[in-house]
Amino acid sequence: MRVAPGQPAATDTRPRTRFHWARAAVAAVATAVIVGVPTDIIANPWFSREIPVRWWEYPVLAATCLLTAAWFAIRMTRPQDTTGKSGAYGGAALALFAVGCPVCNKLVLLAVGTSGALGLWAPIQPYLAVVSLALLGAAVAYRWRRRDCGTTCQTP
Helix, strand or coil: CCCCCCCCCCCCCCCCCHHHHHHHHHHHHHHHHHHHCCCCCCCCCCCCCCCCCCCCHHHHHHHHHHHHHHHHHCCECCCCCCCCHHHHHHHHHHHHHHHCCCCCCHHHHHHHHHHHHHHHHHHHHHHHHHHHHHHHHHHHHHHHHCECCCCCCCCC
C-alpha cells in the first residue's frame, strides 16, 4: 500500500501475526521445560523428587505456561519497551520455587535444613504459587494495556 507524500504511514492494525503466535508457543514450551523438568513435574531421567508431585502443582505449571505465552504474544508499541519484564520473569522464576520439591532445593536445604524444608518451606509453597501467578497476571495485564493495536483501540 502506497502512502501519499506528507501523509502518515498506516498503522498495522492486525492484532496478531504468525510471528507473535510462534513466539508465544515457543515461550510456553520453554517455560514448561525450564520449570517442569528440573522440578520433575514433567517426568524425565535427569531429575527426581523425594516428595511426590502435589495435585496443585500441575495447574500452577499450566497457568504459568499460559500466562507466559500470553505475555510474549502481546505486541508492544515500542519493541525496545522493557517495562513489565520484571513481573513476568519474576513470576516465572517464583513459580519454579513454588512447584519444586521442598527437600530437593539445595538453597532451601542450606538455609533451613531438611526439617525446615518440610516444616517451613513446604507450607509456604502454595502461597508462593499464588504470588507468582499474580505477578504474571499483572505483567500480562500491564502489557495488554500498553499494547500496539493501531487505531482499533483508541477511545473517541
